[in-house]
Amino acid sequence: MSARDRARALLRRHDGPLTRELVRAPGGHGLGQLPADRVPDRVVRSVCGFCSTGCSLDVHLKDGRAVGLTPTTDYPVNLGMACPKGWEALAPLAADDRATTPLVRDRRGRMAATDWPDATACFVAGVRGVQQRHGPDSVAFLSTGQIPTEEMALLGAVAKFGLGMVHGDGNTRQCMATAVSAYKESFGSDAPPYTYADFEASDVVVLVGSNLAVAHPIMWERLSRNPNDPELIVVDPRRTETAAAATQHLAVRPKGDLELLYGLGHLLIARDAVDHEFVAAHTSGFEAYAEHVAAYTPGRVAEATGLDIEELHRCADAIARGRAVSLWWTMGVNQSHQGTRTAQAIIDLALLTGNIGRPGTGANSITGQCNAMGSRLFSNTTGLLGGRDFTDPDHRAEVADILDLDVATVPDRPSLAYDQIIEGIADGRIRGLWVIATNTAHSWIGQADVHELLDRLDLLVVQDLYTTTETARRADIILPAAGWGEKEGTFINSERRISRIRKVAQAPGQALADFHIFRLIAEAAGCGGTFRSWDSPEAVFDLLRELSRGRPFDFSGISGYEELDRAGGIQWPQPVAGAEVDTERRLFADGVFHHPDGRARFVIADSRPAAETLSARRPLVLLTGRGSSSEWHTGTRTGKSAALRRLVPSDPYVEIAPGDAAERGIRPHDWVEVTSARGAMRARAFVTPTVGTGRVFVSMHHATTNRLTMPSFDPQSRQPAYKHAAVDVRRLGNAAG
Numbered sequence: 001m002s003a004r005d006r007a008r009a010l011l012r013r014h015d016g017p018l019t020r021e022l023v024r025a026p027g028g029h030g031l032g033q034l035p036a037d038r039v040p041d042r043v044v045r046s047v048c049g050f051c052s053t054g055c056s057l058d059v060h061l062k063d064g065r066a067v068g069l070t071p072t073t074d075y076p077v078n079l080g081m082a083c084p085k086g087w088e089a090l091a092p093l094a095a096d097d098r099a100t101t102p103l104v105r106d107r108r109g110r111m112a113a114t115d116w117p118d119a120t121a122c123f124v125a126g127v128r129g130v131q132q133r134h135g136p137d138s139v140a141f142l143s144t145g146q147i148p149t150e151e152m153a154l155l156g157a158v159a160k161f162g163l164g165m166v167h168g169d170g171n172t173r174q175c176m177a178t179a180v181s182a183y184k185e186s187f188g189s190d191a192p193p194y195t196y197a198d199f200e201a202s203d204v205v206v207l208v209g210s211n212l213a214v215a216h217p218i219m220w221e222r223l224s225r226n227p228n229d230p231e232l233i234v235v236d237p238r239r240t241e242t243a244a245a246a247t248q249h250l251a252v253r254p255k256g257d258l259e260l261l262y263g264l265g266h267l268l269i270a271r272d273a274v275d276h277e278f279v280a281a282h283t284s285g286f287e288a289y290a291e292h293v294a295a296y297t298p299g300r301v302a303e304a305t306g307l308d309i310e311e312l313h314r315c316a317d318a319i320a321r322g323r324a325v326s327l328w329w330t331m332g333v334n335q336s337h338q339g340t341r342t343a344q345a346i347i348d349l350a351l352l353t354g355n356i357g358r359p360g361t362g363a364n365s366i367t368g369q370c371n372a373m374g375s376r377l378f379s380n381t382t383g384l385l386g387g388r389d390f391t392d393p394d395h396r397a398e399v400a401d402i403l404d405l406d407v408a409t410v411p412d413r414p415s416l417a418y419d420q421i422i423e424g425i426a427d428g429r430i431r432g433l434w435v436i437a438t439n440t441a442h443s444w445i446g447q448a449d450v451h452e453l454l455d456r457l458d459l460l461v462v463q464d465l466y467t468t469t470e471t472a473r474r475a476d477i478i479l480p481a482a483g484w485g486e487k488e489g490t491f492i493n494s495e496r497r498i499s500r501i502r503k504v505a506q507a508p509g510q511a512l513a514d515f516h517i518f519r520l521i522a523e524a525a526g527c528g529g530t531f532r533s534w535d536s537p538e539a540v541f542d543l544l545r546e547l548s549r550g551r552p553f554d555f556s557g558i559s560g561y562e563e564l565d566r567a568g569g570i571q572w573p574q575p576v577a578g579a580e581v582d583t584e585r586r587l588f589a590d591g592v593f594h595h596p597d598g599r600a601r602f603v604i605a606d607s608r609p610a611a612e613t614l615s616a617r618r619p620l621v622l623l624t625g626r627g628s629s630s631e632w633h634t635g636t637r638t639g640k641s642a643a644l645r646r647l648v649p650s651d652p653y654v655e656i657a658p659g660d661a662a663e664r665g666i667r668p669h670d671w672v673e674v675t676s677a678r679g680a681m682r683a684r685a686f687v688t689p690t691v692g693t694g695r696v697f698v699s700m701h702h703a704t705t706n707r708l709t710m711p712s713f714d715p716q717s718r719q720p721a722y723k724h725a726a727v728d729v730r731r732l733g734n735a736a737g
């Protein structure tokens, strides 16, 4: 059979049917009031494809078509709730700008529609051509935390073991890299220890750099069900919706967290709030920690953080008194020039006070994307499949053995990280890039350079749902992908719960699940045989179970998809087949951590200044982040829902404090220009005291925000520091918008 015929045969098999099972009889949520054409004849259960909360959704099918959805009531995550994005999860599928055929740039520079055999042949010829001209390392890929684990694993395997790429990273670098490096060093493995029930079981909850009410609304709902009338301490320079609901809001100076956390350690030791038994039995490095924080006196910390000494004492008192203290962090910590050390200072506090392994406790990194947790284990980017190391010959041999590969195809060098790949484009080492389910041209830090660099590539392939993303518009080849709802696989949520997503709609035109696109590419590249056993998401799930065996996240005891369906999602680890397990489980109940000595480590460091200093010309700190619970990142999906669009401002806006606005003659709703040393953006002034004097906030959802951000990185995790840059704001004439 020719390559073209093989591709056609594969294609026929890939255009598979919708999920058949009747998961649950339709009912509940007022379905009786629906118009006749919306009353479902079947309901299929899936997990939401936006954030890492992992809410279960019952998708309504009528005559084989998805006509609506309702949040699942009997699911341990969301208990019948969903945020606006979850309710609108089907809307992005029907958009006009869906990529429906492969597109390849022709000789005259225009994108021309073609079929899959031709597009995959062009893809392979393009990749091979660049590799032949500039060396095997000159083509890299950028992947994502937003496709099923089975697809990520296949992508990483085809790219590295099939196409010979060495370099690949993903958007989880922008997001979770810091938590990964912090956990690995402190606990011995990447292991977020909590279960969502912990939100309800604490009597003290500390949120550091997390706007939970906006970014994780259903976790926020879980927290509001806490019956203990908990002390809620929010550490955020801004008075966010989350901070406004706190019993203590510590409006820390941006990037002052490390000093604050050491200052709290100092005060807790002074109060003898140390769990000596736990520290002695289960940790190492306490003496050095105690010595280190001795220097972080309340006076010094107040000075460094802009907080009052009384605020520090009040916070330490609450933590000291707490019986079950949980500490949670998100991007206010991870996206910092010293993110890893800051995350570890949070972990230090949990260890110090013995707040780990019990209900309502933990040092808990909240994840971002629906399957960032899957990408942390199986994306095969900077780490080898299953949390392994490319440079370790035993690890390479293990993977080759499980996957029946020639071990010589497994790279023995680690990959460049995202920022190094971008740098590689700048210095000519990287000439080809394959971008899957991420929108680099909008979301990467320091956007002005990135646009120019993407345009400089010999080959840019973008695999996305849409032809119109900032990145797709620069592509030489667009591979049209099916989206959430149009394919099968599993996600892993923030609390380590593995759940299924289901095919409830047909992808439009020739669009295919990423899984099938990777299979077609392997076939076109002549390495289809290597991946013969990877022939369905469920078959890959079996390979992943094998790859997990004996690792800290071992889920080899899950028999397969059918068991996931029956249990309604299962948290890792699950090493023993057939074991009766709780639906809500946390790690480290036995006090045994993943370092060889079984102990968790206190890690300490000195605080360093942020990369960019403020000046008379640029006296304001720029903070960026999520704007509302109705917007998702670069807006390619949420922007397609009329209902969600109505819930958000149509113009870009910048939050600025009343004093800072008055000083610049800026009135509410004026058009202004925000400028940094790298670029400028226009926005409406949203004059509000919540942002704090000397700071401005711009949401990441605007295409122009990352013109302003300053490319600087955490040295341990290489995560971008999106939340600190020096800027100024000036008023524009009112017609300026």
Ligand SMILES: Nc1nc2c(c(=O)[nH]1)N[C@H]1C(S)=C(S)[C@@H](COP(=O)(O)OP(=O)(O)OC[C@H]3O[C@@H](n4cnc5c(=O)[nH]c(N)nc54)[C@H](O)[C@@H]3O)O[C@H]1N2
Pocket (backbone or CB within 6 Å): 051, 052, 175, 208, 209, 210, 211, 212, 214, 215, 216, 235, 236, 237, 238, 240, 252, 253, 254, 255, 256, 257, 330, 331, 332, 333, 367, 368, 369, 623, 624, 625, 626, 627, 628, 629, 630, 631, 632, 633, 723
């Ligand atoms: N609606 C919606 N929800 C989402 C997403 C989305 O795009 N839209 N994205 C998902 C993803 S991928 C992620 S990673 C998460 C992110 O979830 P979060 O991290 O909660 O969201 P952010 O708004 O990025 O940042 C949180 C807060 O950090 C604060 N901050 C900035 N600098 C500092 C600092 O120096 N110290 C402290 N303590 N705080 C600081 C900001 O003011 C902001 O309020 O959200 C997920 N959920």
Ligand SMILES: Nc1nc2c(c(=O)[nH]1)N[C@H]1C(S)=C(S)[C@@H](COP(=O)(O)OP(=O)(O)OC[C@H]3O[C@@H](n4cnc5c(=O)[nH]c(N)nc54)[C@H](O)[C@@H]3O)O[C@H]1N2
Pocket (backbone or CB within 6 Å): 146, 147, 171, 172, 174, 175, 331, 335, 368, 369, 436, 437, 438, 439, 440, 442, 443, 444, 463, 464, 465, 466, 469, 481, 482, 483, 484, 514, 624, 625, 626, 632, 633, 634, 635, 636, 637, 700, 705, 706, 709, 722
């Ligand atoms: N200034 C600033 N910038 C930031 C942040 C910040 O706080 N401030 N946060 C950072 C963080 S935490 C994150 S996670 C990143 C997110 O940044 P991105 O990953 O760039 O943002 P998304 O809009 O989620 O892009 C996902 C892309 O994948 C496509 N897609 C969706 N589903 C599928 C699928 O199933 N298959 C394929 N092939 N494509 C699909 C979508 O259409 C979209 O184009 O942004 C980072 N950028």
Ligand code: SF4
Pocket (backbone or CB within 6 Å): 048, 049, 050, 051, 052, 053, 054, 055, 078, 081, 082, 083, 084, 085, 086, 087, 216, 217, 218, 219
């Ligand atoms: S909270 Fe997250 S997982 Fe739940 S419905 Fe909203 S976006 Fe989806």
Ligand SMILES: [Mo]
Pocket (backbone or CB within 6 Å): 174, 175, 176, 368, 369
């Ligand atoms: Mo993220």
